Amino acid sequence: MSQVLASQRAESVGVKRRHGATGDMVFSAIVLCCGMFVLIALLAATFSMGWGGLLAFRTFGLEFIYGTEWDPVAQKFAGLVPIYGTLVTSALAMIIGVPISLGIAVFVTEVAPRWARGPIGGAIELLAGIPSIIYGMWGLFTFAPFMSDYIQPVLIDWLGPLPLVGALFSGIPMGIGMLTSGIVLAIMIIPYIASVMRDVFLVVPAQLKESAYALGSTKWEVVRDIVIPHTRTAVVGGIFLGLGRALGETMAVTFVLGNTHNIAISLMEPGNSIAAAIANEFTEADTDLYLSSLIGLGFILFVVTFIVLAAAKLMLLRIARQKGE
Template sequence: MMDAAVAERNLTLVNRDAVRDKTLRRFLIGDRVFKTITQVSAVTVLALLAGVIAALVHGSLPAWRAFGLDFLITEKWNPVTEKFGALAPIYGTIVTSTIAMVIGVPISLGIAIFLTEICPERLKRTIGTAIELLAGIPSIIYGIWGLFVFAPWFQSHVQPFLIDTFADVPVLNQLFAGPPYGIGMLTAGLILAIMVLPFITSITREVFDTVPPVLKEAAYGIGCTRWEVLRRVVIPFTRVGIIGGVMLGLGRALGETMAVTFVIGNAHKIFPSILAPGTTISAAIANEFTEATGDLYTASLIALGLILFFITFVVLAAARLMLMRLARQEGR
């Protein structure tokens, strides 16, 4: 009887070990498959990125051979004489994106702070949903609304006021000079600010919600005001996420095409006034790529795409360096 019991126990242990070994092998195979899939995905992304860069460089070579680095500092853009320069689109891209971020970032942060710290519970869902719906509106709808609704109102009410108000102020009288066209770089910047607002607001709101309540309660407990809690607790705790949201909005502003094309005026000129028409890299490519008949014309447009890629890369790299610096400071 004892021998049978021992034999049965040994058999049970053997079966258990076999099941465990089989399970471990299955897990090991699954881990290897998962690791291989992730590695292939990462390499595929890098390969696609390298392919995009190679295609842009190869396609833009005729323009670089013809104009050299003068392409970057030349304003003239004449398809008839095949004289091209990227300075005006670069200038327009930087100016409109700057306007969008200067206006959109404070408003987005204010909305996120209101929703997380001040807004009554019954209104949070409604306002939050409305903000998120703005992100789902196609850019061409923003462009049509900007051209037929916002630009006429802006031309009639806002631009004359800006021109008259700053007429006697040095520097600003140049920045807000000229006839009220309605369309222009300021109009495009305002439309971009509306477009980037839901992205920055949503991300900032989410990171604000990650702040542990005990930190805010402790700050209130020692007598801090709501503003002091936001400035000394919430914002320092979430600044990495805030910067990430701002960079996402800036990327959207730099690459936006259709909405800007409708309202910027599409003029390859550099004017000191932000009320004047202009163009951006993406708008120039969208407007003229189908009309580019010569090889040099096409290569110049592709070179604009390469420049936009480089600008975006520099912006993201700068944001990454900033985040790394903040992480080192937190470590100290």
């Protein structure tokens, strides 16, 4: 009798193991398909944009990257102007947005009273959920006139005559332009960067901060020597996440950048970006070369974004190696 029960128990265990092995294989196959979907989608997007811009690259060669002429009538296209505008506005957004995001995250996690942390955190999340076209309309109808009437005249009068930085702040206070676009982009990326920083600051072990306070450290010293070094990998990742957001922004930049194909040193002057050029002119592309040039700009934007994110990944790996992770 005991032998029969033992054999039945062994058979049930074997059945469970077979079912478990089958379920594990199905689960592995499903998650493998999910992981491969990302790679397939990335490769498909790269191939489609590269193939769509092939005619432009064949026609103009490397001049398509470093040339400045954009003339749909003469069928001559080059992408340096929108590339320059994309890089400048994104750099301005990062210069303005990163310190403010860091200040917000430190205030919410280390300085603000507990009753204020929830409302401020909720406001950050709501700010991140505002559609970009709303930012663009606000920038065009409200912020650009404010810049034209109050900010740009002061910058031109006070900084324009200076020998080194004066060229960046010379021109006519039109409201729209590189500086306005950079500020609007900074407002857009602040919630993303601040949210990441806030979340990683909250997971810093309390024992580390309490030990620093016990040794007589101030809040500034705790943030500088404990919080930021402990979370710098995630902080850098959040910063590059915001940079990727700024590089690909379309509607907000389209409203306030000016959309003119010229390169100007002054930040007061209007310009163009890759995303804005594609959004403005895609429906007007009446020839194959015109359409291929716009798709080629999209491919360049894809490559620039990929390089930025790859550089971020390499930086994070280097930081991890330095920490011994």
